[in-house]
Amino acid sequence: MSAQPTQSPISQPGNTTHRMTSRLWMPRQVLFTPDALEEPFGQQIYTRVTNLNLPVTILKTNRLTGLRGEDDRQTYRNAKQTLAVVKAPPGTFRLQPIPPSADWQMNLAEGCPAHCQYCYLAGSLQGPPVTRVFANLPQMLSNTVAYEQTGKMTTFEVSCYTDVIGIEHLTGGLAECIRHFGNRPDTQLRFVTKYDQVDSLLGLPHNGRTRARVSLNADSVARRLEGGTASIEARLMALRKLAMPPEQGGGGYPVGVVLAPIMPVDNWREQ
């Protein structure tokens, strides 16, 4: 399991103090392609990961190599412990529609550090499941302007191929998106997460244009099938922080909950 659990006491309403598990992913290796390192945003990521003392390798070419292990299991393990910072290829600038969740999907990364057993990423991304982060994110954000419709709300979803909070401490990419859409009238950014480290988002100028959603499920499902993610209790606390008004220390975001996948569990009402 690549995620490293840390324990932190968080005070809850009703003055009760609980211990809850929150998980911060620290990859075993961070790879940069030469192209990615030429990007100012790629350099920001470089500074973040070196400040965290993560082992960084600058590749000789723009191809990701050296990820294969002795067998598929080892290859999977290597990939899941790897963050690769690359430049998004030209094809990613042609946005795909994604109704009904949003008008367009915009991927600031592909791959996820978590291990949800039902996740469609394993079958939809090619090659070993490395988490690839795009160093040319600012250009990708500028590109979304061409997809806005005058006088009509245009929505952009950034969570189709990664968990944006799960990697935010390493990249700052979601904050970049929130600031961008905060300045774009008639737009809405949407994300969904199974992680809980939302503190870095609380003071951002989102102007109500980012809808933050938290993915929930029965506790037993989360424990058994959603390896590497935050506990349900921690996710609920994150949801609360995101929703609370700024005067009360929260982010003041419009929030939502995603209940998926629907699983047949005993005592489902109670759970």
Ligand code: SF4
């Ligand atoms: S957190 Fe989301 S993207 Fe990541 S493995 Fe789980 S279902 Fe997939």
